[in-house]
Amino acid sequence: xxxxxxxxxxxxxxxxxxxxxxxxxxxxxxxxxxxxxxxxxxxxxxxxxxxxxxxxxxxxxxxxxxxxxxxxxxxxxxxxxxxxxxxxxxxxxxxxxxxxxxxxxxxxxxxxxxxxxxxxxxxxxxxxxxxxxxxxxxxxxxxxxxxxxxxxxxxxxxxxxxxxxxxxxxxxxxxxxxxxxxxxxxxxxxxxxxxxxxxxxxxxxxxxxxxxxxxxxxxxxxxxxxxxxxxxxxxxxxxxxxxxxxxxxxxxxxxxxxxxxxxxxxxxxxxxxxxxxxxxxxxxxxxxxxxxxxxxxxxxxxxxxxxxxxxxxxxxxxxxxxxxxxxxxxxxxxxxxxxxxxxxxxxxxxxxxxxxxxxxx
Numbered sequence: 001x002x003x004x005x006x007x008x009x010x011x012x013x014x015x016x017x018x019x020x021x022x023x024x025x026x027x028x029x030x031x032x033x034x035x036x037x038x039x040x041x042x043x044x045x046x047x048x049x050x051x052x053x054x055x056x057x058x059x060x061x062x063x064x065x066x067x068x069x070x071x072x073x074x075x076x077x078x079x080x081x082x083x084x085x086x087x088x089x090x091x092x093x094x095x096x097x098x099x100x101x102x103x104x105x106x107x108x109x110x111x112x113x114x115x116x117x118x119x120x121x122x123x124x125x126x127x128x129x130x131x132x133x134x135x136x137x138x139x140x141x142x143x144x145x146x147x148x149x150x151x152x153x154x155x156x157x158x159x160x161x162x163x164x165x166x167x168x169x170x171x172x173x174x175x176x177x178x179x180x181x182x183x184x185x186x187x188x189x190x191x192x193x194x195x196x197x198x199x200x201x202x203x204x205x206x207x208x209x210x211x212x213x214x215x216x217x218x219x220x221x222x223x224x225x226x227x228x229x230x231x232x233x234x235x236x237x238x239x240x241x242x243x244x245x246x247x248x249x250x251x252x253x254x255x256x257x258x259x260x261x262x263x264x265x266x267x268x269x270x271x272x273x274x275x276x277x278x279x280x281x282x283x284x285x286x287x288x289x290x291x292x293x294x295x296x297x298x299x300x301x302x303x304x305x306x307x308x309x310x311x312x313x314x315x316x317x318x319x320x321x322x323x324x325x326x327x328x329x330x331x332x333x334x335x336x337x338x339x340x341x342x343x344x345x346x347x348x349x350x351x352x353x354x355x356x357x358x359x360x361x
Contacts, residue, residue, distance in 0.1 A: 001026075001091040001357060004080070006036040006104050008097045010052070012043035012234075012257070013206070014282050015096050015117045018153070018177045023050050025178060025353040034083065034090075036076075038063065038100055045259070051087075055079045064099045073106040080109060092360050094151075098141035105144050111360050114145055116152045119300045120167065121160060122277035126210065142167060151175050151359070153280040156301025177280050178352035181289050181344065188262035188290045194255045195267055200228045201328065202268040202292075204261060204283045205275070207235040212297075216274040217246040218321035224329050227269065228253055232261050266290040270331045276318055278302045285347060293335040295327045306343045310336045 003026055010016050023033040027049050035046075040054040055076050056063045063072040084090060093112040095104040101114050120142050127138040143166075150169040152158040158174045161167050205211040213233075220229060228251045233239055236254040243249040258264060265271060271287035273296040280302040287294050288306070296303040298315040307315055314331060316323040 001360075002032045002034070002088055003092045003094065003356075004034050004036050004083075004090040004109075006093065006095045006100050007038070008099050009037050009039050009041035010035065010044050010046065011041040014279075015115075016044070017282060018117070019094070019096060019115075020044055020046070020050075021178045021180055021349055022353060022356065025180070025349040026357075029350070029353060031357070032087070034087070036080070036083075038076075038103070043257075053079065053083055064102065069102075073103055076103050077107040077109075080107060092356070094356070098138070102141055102144045105148055111149070113149045113151050113359055116145070116150055116157055116161070116279070118279040119157060119160060119277045121164060122300055126276075145169060149359075151356075153177050154301045154305055156305065157279060160301065175355045176343075176347045176352060177282060177285070178349035179282075179285055179289065179344075179347045180349045184262055184286060184289050187260050188266040190260060190263055192258070192260070192263040195264060196228070196230070196253060198228075199269050199332075200230050200253065200267075202230045202232065202264055202271050203274070204232040204265075204271070205273070207233045207239045210276055212274045212276055212319070213239060213242055214246070215297075215319055215321055215324065216272065217243050217248050217252075219274070219324035219328060220248040220251060221246050222321055222325035225332055226251065227332065229272070230255065230264060230268065232258055232264065262286070262290060265292050268292050270295055270328070270335065272324070272328060273297060273303065274324060275299050281306070285343060288338060288341050289344060291338055293331050293338065295324065295331050297324070308342050311341070 005019050005023055007019055026033040033050055035052045036055055037052055038055050046052055062068055093109050095101050095114045124138055128135045145167045147170050150172045152174050155174045158172050203216055207213060230253045231239055239254060240249055243252045265287050271292055271294045273281055273284060275297055277299050284294050284296055284306045295314045297318045298304055299318050303315060314327050316327050
């Protein structure tokens with residue numbers, strides 16, 4: 001099969017990483033995967049076997065604005081037609097992220113499945129706080145999914161869409177994110193020079209409101225332990241400034257972007273997630289695969305599906321620094337046994353790739 005994966009960019013986010021893993025698995029299975037990226041921004045090491053087609057130039061930076069929308073749809077459709085003329089027709093289109101989704105649903109390519117990576121309602125709540133224009137842009141991006149075939153990355157997202165009825169899809173099903181555990185194990189065993197020799201916790205996530213670094217820093221200030229926390233994030237200066245606000249800057253280590261975060265995860269005492277909302281948090285599964293326990297907010301959606309059984313006791317309410325601090329102290333004293341973690345069997349890349357391919361059978 002020939003599969004097109006459309007996405008805003010390959011600039012280093014969670015959705016981009018997920019789709020890259022999926023594309024690699026498709027090629028290993030003998031299929032042909034192509035990336036259709038809206039803008040030329042690539043942070044990952046892309047293998048030559050994965051063609052990347054840039055759909056808009058730097059001069060088209062406002063391609064998603066309302067006054068250029070029809071032009072952008074026409075431009076994207078023409079780009080897809082040219083790619084298909086060179087390589088052959090696509091058997092499956094997978095669209096990701098709001099900007100790309102709004103365009104892809106209007107190109108009328110088929111069969112098209114839109115992958116929903118995060119809570120629709122929580123994103124709308126967040127953008128309502130940013131003002132009416134931000135909210136309306138997000139609102140119409142979500143409404144564009146009406147009548148579309150949706151794939152959600154967690155059962156929680158699927159249940160939310162069905163329950164709220166804000167979106168009325170043509171179909172909806174959950175397919176978890178794919179993980180290549182052999183690669184994770186191999187990468188986790190590589191050496192990284194800057195890793196601290198002493199104990200530390202680790203937090204991985206872009207420095208954005210959703211990730212709630214402020215809650216993390218407040219919880220650090222309330223912990224009994226004075227263990228440092230490694231932050232793998234962008235905007236390190238802003239992160240450090242926020243840490244100073246809560247008096248924990250001396251316990252924060254920010255090494256900058258790491259192409260291979262797995263040695264950092266493997267050597268940590270625990271990984272912490274403090275987010276307000278997620279889809280299926282990749283870092284939680286990667287941490288468990290590295291043998292590193294996790295403490296996470298019980299946010300919508302994903303953590304509850306990942307942290308079942310004994311792991312569930314390390315879920316804490318959102319926006320509760322006291323509870324987060326308590327569980328971080330607890331995991332340092334009595335970490336859970338990471339034996340036969342249920343989620344790991346459900347998210348192996350080969351299994352997930354087959355589920356995607358089955359969409360068009």
